[in-house]
Amino acid sequence: MFVRVSAIGLVLLAGWMVYLDAVVTDRFEGRRFEVPSRVYARPLELYDGAGVSSGALERELALSGYRKGDGVRPGSYRRNGGHFVISTRGFRFPDGDEPRRKLALNIYGDRIQDFSVSAGDSAAIVRLEPARIGGIYPAHKEDRILVRLDDVPALLPAALMAVEDRKFYDHFGIAPTSIGRAMLANMRAGQVVQGGSTLTQQLVKNFFLTRDQTLLRKGNEALMSILLELHYEKDDILETYLNEVYLGQAGTRSINGFGLASQFYFGDSLKDLDVHQIALLVGMVKGPSYYNPRRHPERATQRRNLVISEMEDAGLIDATKAARARGLSLGVSAKPSYSENRYPAYIDLVRRHLARDYKEEDLRSEGLRIFTTLNPAIQYAAEFAVTDTLPRLANGDTGKALEATLVVTAKDTGEVLALVGGKDPQYAGFNRALDANRPIGSLIKPFTYLTALEQPERYTLMTPVLDKSFTLEFDDGKRWQPKNYDGKERGEVPLHLALSKSYNLPAVRVGLDVGVPAVRKTLRAFGVVTPISEYPSMLLGSVAMSPVTVAQIYQGLATSGFNTPLRTIREVTDSGGEALSRYSLKVDQVADPAAVHLLQYAMQETMQEGTGRSAYYSVPKELTLAGKTGTTDDGRDSWFAGFSGDLLAVAWVGRDDNGPTALTGATGALPVWARFMAQVPQHGFSPVVPDGVNYHWVNTERQALTDEYCDNARLLPFISGSEPTQRVSCSGTLERKIRGWFEGLFQ
Amino acid sequence: MIRQGVFHASMLAAFLSLAGCASGPGGSIYVPAGGSTRAPEPPQTTKGGEDRENPQVWRKSEQPEAREPEQTQRSNKPSYRDAGDELSPAALSLVREADKLLKSGDAQGAIVRLERAQRIAPRSAEVYFKLSQAYVAGNKLGPAEQFTLKGLSLAGSDVRLQRAGWLLLADIRRAQGNVAGANHAEERASAL
Numbered sequence: 014m015f016v017r018v019s020a021i022g023l024v025l026l027a028g029w030m031v032y033l034d035a036v037v038t039d040r041f042e043g044r045r046f047e048v049p050s051r052v053y054a055r056p057l058e059l060y061d062g063a064g065v066s067s068g069a070l071e072r073e074l075a076l077s078g079y080r081k082g083d084g085v086r087p088g089s090y091r092r093n094g095g096h097f098v099i100s101t102r103g104f105r106f107p108d109g110d111e112p113r114r115k116l117a118l119n120i121y122g123d124r125i126q127d128f129s130v131s132a133g134d135s136a137a138i139v140r141l142e143p144a145r146i147g148g149i150y151p152a153h154k155e156d157r158i159l160v161r162l163d164d165v166p167a168l169l170p171a172a173l174m175a176v177e178d179r180k181f182y183d184h185f186g187i188a189p190t191s192i193g194r195a196m197l198a199n200m201r202a203g204q205v206v207q208g209g210s211t212l213t214q215q216l217v218k219n220f221f222l223t224r225d226q227t228l229l230r231k232g233n234e235a236l237m238s239i240l241l242e243l244h245y246e247k248d249d250i251l252e253t254y255l256n257e258v259y260l261g262q263a264g265t266r267s268i269n270g271f272g273l274a275s276q277f278y279f280g281d282s283l284k285d286l287d288v289h290q291i292a293l294l295v296g297m298v299k300g301p302s303y304y305n306p307r308r309h310p311e312r313a314t315q316r317r318n319l320v321i322s323e324m325e326d327a328g329l330i331d332a333t334k335a336a337r338a339r340g341l342s343l344g345v346s347a348k349p350s351y352s353e354n355r356y357p358a359y360i361d362l363v364r365r366h367l368a369r370d371y372k373e374e375d376l377r378s379e380g381l382r383i384f385t386t387l388n389p390a391i392q393y394a395a396e397f398a399v400t401d402t403l404p405r406l407a408n409g410d411t412g413k414a415l416e417a418t419l420v421v422t423a424k425d426t427g428e429v430l431a432l433v434g435g436k437d438p439q440y441a442g443f444n445r446a447l448d449a450n451r452p453i454g455s456l457i458k459p460f461t462y463l464t465a466l467e468q469p470e471r472y473t474l475m476t477p478v479l480d481k482s483f484t485l486e487f488d489d490g491k492r493w494q495p496k497n498y499d500g501k502e503r504g505e506v507p508l509h510l511a512l513s514k515s516y517n518l519p520a521v522r523v524g525l526d527v528g529v530p531a532v533r534k535t536l537r538a539f540g541v542v543t544p545i546s547e548y549p550s551m552l553l554g555s556v557a558m559s560p561v562t563v564a565q566i567y568q569g570l571a572t573s574g575f576n577t578p579l580r581t582i583r584e585v586t587d588s589g590g591e592a593l594s595r596y597s598l599k600v601d602q603v604a605d606p607a608a609v610h611l612l613q614y615a616m617q618e619t620m621q622e623g624t625g626r627s628a629y630y631s632v633p634k635e636l637t638l639a640g641k642t643g644t645t646d647d648g649r650d651s652w653f654a655g656f657s658g659d660l661l662a663v664a665w666v667g668r669d670d671n672g673p674t675a676l677t678g679a680t681g682a683l684p685v686w687a688r689f690m691a692q693v694p695q696h697g698f699s700p701v702v703p704d705g706v707n708y709h710w711v712n713t714e715r716q717a718l719t720d721e722y723c724d725n726a727r728l729l730p731f732i733s734g735s736e737p738t739q740r741v742s743c744s745g746t747l748e749r750k751i752r753g754w755f756e757g758l759f760q
Numbered sequence: 761m762i763r764q765g766v767f768h769a770s771m772l773a774a775f776l777s778l779a780g781c782a783s784g785p786g787g788s789i790y791v792p793a794g795g796s797t798r799a800p801e802p803p804q805t806t807k808g809g810e811d812r813e814n815p816q817v818w819r820k821s822e823q824p825e826a827r828e829p830e831q832t833q834r835s836n837k838p839s840y841r842d843a844g845d846e847l848s849p850a851a852l853s854l855v856r857e858a859d860k861l862l863k864s865g866d867a868q869g870a871i872v873r874l875e876r877a878q879r880i881a882p883r884s885a886e887v888y889f890k891l892s893q894a895y896v897a898g899n900k901l902g903p904a905e906q907f908t909l910k911g912l913s914l915a916g917s918d919v920r921l922q923r924a925g926w927l928l929l930a931d932i933r934r935a936q937g938n939v940a941g942a943n944h945a946e947e948r949a950s951a952l
Contacts, residue, residue, distance in 0.1 A: 058880060060850035066793060108872045123792035138850040138880070425882030426875075573913045575906075595868075598875050598891075599903065600910045614838050635791045637839035658788050658883070696788040699839040701883070701916040708840070728838060 030236065037240045040220060041253070050381040052363060053143035054389050055428075055583070056106070059099075059118060060138035063125040064659075064694045067095050069390040070120065074099070076144035076389050087113055095120040098131075104142040107384065107584040107592045111140050123694035144389055147360050156263070156441075158272035162252040166284055168329060169271060170251055172295045175327035176320055178212040182247055186213045186238035202319070213238040216254045260294065261301045264442035268301075278306060278345050288330060289317065289338040293345075296320040306345045314343060357441035358434030359387050362561070363581045365447070370594055371585070380588035385581050386428035391660075391693060395419045395431040396438040398689035403436050406666065406681055407674060414668045417685055418446040420564040421662045426598055427568055427577035430660070432561075443669070446560045450543070451650045451667060453563060454554035454643035455515045455678065457536075459570055459612055461524040461552055462512050464535045466608040468527070469735035474509040474611050475713040478519035485549060495521045495553060498644065498677070507713040509729065512615040513623030515642055517553055524552035538603040539566040540576055554643060563654055564663045570612065571639075571656040573700060574604035606703040607732045613639050613700050614730050616655070624679050625655065628687040636690065637697040642678030649673055651681025658696030662686055705733045717741040788845055788883060843921075844883045844914035851881035855890055867898035885914040885921045892928060896935075905932045923949050 057065070057073045065073075074090050084091030084098035091098040096119050103113040114133030119126045130136055162170070174181045180188050188211050196209070210218070217237045241250060261268035261277060268277045274294055275283040286294075296316040297304045306313035318339045325335040363385050367376060375381065399417045407415055421431040434444040443449075465472040480503040485493045497517050511519035524532055532552065533545045545556050558566075561579065569576045578599050585593045616639035619625045624642040632638065640655020651666040651674070666681035668674065674681065702708070710726045712719040716737055719726050723743035740748045847855065854877035858870040871894045878887045888911030895904035908929045915921035926949035933942035 058850075058876075060848070060880070062848050062850065063880070064790065108869065108876075122790075124790065137853040423879070423882070426879055428879075572910075575910055575913070595872070597871065597903075598878060600888075600906050602906060602909045606913045610840075614840075617838050633791050635789055637789075692793050694790070694792045696790055696883075697839060699788065699841050701844050701914050702840050702842060703913055703916075704922075708838075730838070730840070 030240070033233065033237050034240050036221060037217075037237050038244055041241065041245065050148060050376050050379070050383055051145060052147040052360065052383045052385060054146045054385060054387045055430075056104070056111075056140040056143040058138055058140055059116065059125060059128060061125060061128045063128075064123060064696075065120065065125060065390070066123045066694060067092070067097075067120045069393075070097065072393065073141065073144070073389060077142045078144075085115070099141075100132075101139070102142055104140070105590045106140065107586050107590065107595075111142075114139060143384065146356055146385070146387060146389075156268060156273055157256055157270035158276060159256055160252075160270065160272035160283055162248055162255065164284060165255060165271070166286065166291065168288065168324075169283070169286075169291050169295070170255065171327070171329050172291055172320065172324050173212070173255075173298070175323050175329060176295055177215070177298065178210075179327070181212050181251070184211055184213075184242075186240075186242035187211060187235050210234075211238065212254050213241055213250055216250060216257060217241060219257055219259065258298055259301060260297055261305065264444065287338070287341075287344070288324075288334060289321065289341045290344050292320040292324060292338060293317040293343060306343045310343055310345075317343070355439070356387060356392060356432075358438065358444050358446055359385075359392065359429070359432040359581070361434070361441075361444045362429065362432055362447060366581050366596075367585075381593070382586045382588065382590070383582060384584045384586075386423075386426075386430060386583060387581070388430040391421050392431035392433075394692040395421050395433050395662075395689050397692065398685050399433045399436060399438065402685045402688045403666070406676060406684065411668075411672075411674055414670065414672060415666060415674065416445060416669055417664065417666045417682075418449065418560045419662060419664050419685060419689060420446050420560045421660055421689070422564050422568065422579060424568070424571045424656050424659055424661045425577070427579050428583075429561075429564075429579050429581045445665070445669075448559060449665070449669075450557040450559050451665065451671075452555050452557050452645045454645045454650060454652055455517075455520075456563060456567075456641055456643035456652050456654055457532075457552065457554040457556065458512055458515065458520045459616065459641055460535045460539065460566070461520055461527070461532050462508065462615065463570070463604060463608055463612045464527045464531050465508070465523050466611045466732075467605050469608070469732035472508060472523075473731055473735045474615060474729050475507045475711060475716060475737075477505040477716070478508050478511050479522055480504060480506050480511065480516050480518045482518060483522075493550065495550075509615045509618055509713075510623075512612075512641075513618040515619075515624045521549065521552045525549060535604070536566065538576070539569040540578070541566055554645065560663050560665045563652070563665075564661060567654045567656070567661055567663065569603055570609060570616070571661045572600075573606040573613075573703065574602055574609040575600040576603045577601075607706045610700055610703050610706050611730050611732065613698075616640055617698070620655070625653070625683060627679060628655075628683060628690070631687050631691040633691075635697050636695070637699060638690065639698050640686070642683060644677040644679075647673035648676045648681070651676040652678050653682035653686040655686065656698060657690060658698045660690070660693065660695055662689055664689070702730070706730050707733055707736065709736050711737060712741050712745065715739075715741045715745055717747070719743065841916070843916035843918045844885050845881060847877075847881055847884050847886055851877045851884065851887065854880075855887065858890060858894065862894060862897055865897075867894050870894040870897070883914055885911040885918070885925065887911075888914065889921075889925060889928060892932070896932060901932050901936050905929065905936070908932060919952050923952050926952075 054076070071092065078088065080089050082089035082091065084100055087100050087102045089100055097117070099116045101114050101116065104111050112134055115131045116139060117131050118128045130139065214234050217234050221237060256270040256272065258271070259267055259269055260271070260274035263277065268274055271294055272283055275286055279286065279290055293306060293313060296319065303309070304313045304316045321335050321338050324330050325332060363383065367383065399419055403415055403417050404412065406412070416435050418435065419431070419433040420429070422429050432446050434446045482494065482496065482502055495517050502518065506516065506519060529547060529549060529551060536545055541558065541562065543558065543562070545551060548555070565579050568579065580596050582596050584595050587593055617637060620628055620638045620640055625640045628638060636657050638655055638657055640653060643652030644650065649667055649671055652664070654663045664682040664686040666676060666685060708728055708730050710719055710721045711717065711729050712723065712725050713727055714725065717739040718737050719741050720743060742748055854873045858873035858877070861869040861873065871891065874887060874891045874894055878891065881887050888907045892904045892907035892911065895907060908925055912922070912925040912929070915925055926945045930942045930945035930949065933945060
């Protein structure tokens with residue numbers, strides 16, 4: 014009986030070992046030979062008429078690694094005022110090779126003229142090599158800069174072994190004796206200075222297992238450690254450990270490996286670190302958050318000094334060096350910086366899009382080439398707009414607490430061109446553009462009015478709506494009494510004015526008239542996937558969205574009712590250039606283009622006469638922008654969303670702690686937005702009048718057609734059949750359908 | 761049914777290619793960066809800081825909330841137009857490449873070229889009709905219908921483009937089995 018049970022046990026154990034062996038080798042192979050994915054910006058297209066300034070072109074050339082020179086050698090250019098001669102290196106794009114060429118062009122008025130190819134295949138349009146903007150190593154929000162053992166200062170692994178695993182090069186994966194030794198050392202120090210697990214066990218734990226402290230897990234850990242040692246060299250295991258170990262958190266992103274940790278905490282590369290800095294990193298292995306040198310400098314210093322003593326004990330440094338190192342400050346940079354990742358917020362979004370279609374292993378190991386939609390010139394302008402404007406918006410504590418985001422997309426393609434996630438665009442922490450879900454305030458109003466304008470028999474741009482307070486009483490006895498921002502009431506106002514001046518009371522009345530469910534339906538059609546409140550307060554924007562979601566839903570407003578999914582990636586290829594995935598342009602008509610055209614009129618009016626008009630203090634009038642302001646209670650959120658002919662941009666200004674500010678959409682987000690728009694050469698917004706829309710001169714007060722030259726005349730678009738039938742003269746007398754006394758007779 | 765759609769679309773393709781010989785990027789108004797508010801030329805090596813000095817100062821007192829404007833009865837003129845952009849020579853060269861690829865049966869390759877053309881000529885109805893045609897060739901009628909609608913939204917008062925678009929739409933809808941939709945589109949074409 015006992016023999017039989019033992020035999021079954023042995024078979025099961027053997028089976029389990031085979032399984033664990035497969036797990037270990039599979040995963041380890043994948044990690045050991047990983048090649049980072051390379052991420053590229055969009056290539057700059059050069060052709061006659063392309064919108065680019067001389068400065069932007071020069072900046073773009075520098076990003077693509079061009080040198081100023083004779084313009085003859087590939088990869089060099091010559092500039093004389095607005096005249097450029099560029100010799101390209103050629104590049105293998107997913108859709109084919111762009112061969113080497115010598116180009117000549119002039120830039121005049123921020124536009125390319127006289128474009129010609131003087132050597133190489135002739136072409137009317139040529140792409141520069143795209144700038145490399147980053148590498149993608151992780152998918153599970155793990156970030157790292159790979160290091161090779163040979164490139165790591167020898168003191169680092171030595172110190173690591175002194176503290177974590179003195180017998181690393183001698184044991185076979187587990188070291189029963191070192192457990193006892195660690196206990197002894199810990200008792201001597203009066204606290205835990207050494208761990209009992211070997212480096213191999215720690216790696217296995219991070220690599221393959223959960224963090225629960227169960228016996229079964231401990232058993233698996235030991236077995237897998239032995240298997241790992243059986244298969245691989247000590248140096249391979251050590252190198253993997255150095256790249257794998259978790260050493261901190263930057264917002265949602267984890268800092269893995271000493272290579273990145275060095276950048277993250279000191280802003281320096283690993284090879285430039287001093288003894289005291291190496292000691293700190295080694296000490297942090299035990300608890301990166303507990304010993305976080307930025308949050309808990311005293312704890313971190315204590316831990317570092319313990320490590321320095323251990324290094325001294327192990328004979329790695331002499332007493333003088335140790336004493337000197339202990340006397341130094343932590344040497345941590347004020348905030349984390351990446352030299353690797355210049356566009357952290359944007360790359361963050363790229364990663365999330367990649368995670369939909371690519372496995373972690375593939376992104377880590379396959380050396381993929383990822384062609385994004387990032388436009389470095391637009392990103393530069395967006396970052397500048399945020400960093401330059403924000404300090405001017407408020408002083409003191411509020412000023413310090415202010416944060417901002419800016420999302421820029423190409424209006425008709427849905428390509429995300431730039432993303433700023435906070436006031437420090439280089440900071441790789443909390444990405445507000447994606448993760449800050451805030452009430453959108455009046456940004457919701459266009460969707461309410463669009464829902465109304467889609468019923469031309471009931472609503473036109475000049476339909477009078479009541480700007481008068483009222484109280485809603487709910488079943489549970491609660492009351493809701495919306496108010497205008499300025500507290501005033503104006504009686505009847507035409508619909509277009511109610512939107513352009515962003516009056517609350519008419520918006521709620523129209524919303525309740527068409528129904529909250531209808532407005533929710535419109536929002537859904539335009540791309541909201543998150544929950545939308547069913548309460549009437551949603552009509553004033555109590556619904557929360559991220560800036561990127563707002564950009565998504567405004568895309569449909571900017572493109573005459575075509576929902577265009579936002580994209581950050583055009584193509585992904587393997588390391589050899591073979592296409593793996595393409596992310597194509599998609600359009601989906603979700604609203605009547607005629608109704609959207611009417612709405613676009615009111616959004617242009619917002620910029621010319623309404624809450625957005627201060628934009629034209631800095632933006633040329635010819636851009637004929639369209640947009641909408643948004644403000645939430647006590648200025649907690651300041652929004653602006655709007656578009657030109659080419660670009661759609663959404664700006665948000667507020668505080669991370671959701672505290673009040675003195676800002677409105679017009680005084681907070683709009684200056685950031687306008688500052689951005691003013692810097693970028695682009696086309697004005699001038700929508701094509703869709704089928705079934707006609708413009709008429711009207712007197713909105715009298716709800717009647719009138720003549721162009723009348724003082725109170727306004728040129729408004731109407732969906733055919735909804736235009737007024739009466740006509741009045743400039744003085745307001747009825748010209749046709751003279752009904753006044755007649756109607757009175759029969760009423 | 762689908763074959764018939766392809767057939768009509770190909771006819772249309774030939775028609776658009778001939779008609780699309782536009783000269784220069786017309787239509788939209790191009791606006792260079794706004795004068796004094798232009799961002800300073802950035803340093804090429806150093807980052808941030810003093811180099812990003814700004815010539816214009818934002819004053820909160822300039823904001824609309826702080827100063828009630830004089831109410832002008834006279835409205836600013838809205839910006840709108842009757843037709844989309846014509847194809848620039850650069851965009852046209854990409855459309856021609858796409859045509860070649862379509863002829864050789866490479867619908868996907870054609871779509872890649874056309875998307876590139878769409879990026880530099882996003883307000884041209886022709887590009888969207890061409891995209892629609894490429895999707896028809898790849899037997900993807902859903903996207904084809906949507907791109908036709910998008911093209912139609914930019915055709916404005918151009919009768920030639922309107923007719924081409926409505927006929928294309930009729931073909932696609934018929935191939936989808938949407939007889940009523942196809943008839944409607946045909947009626948729209950013949951009413952022009």
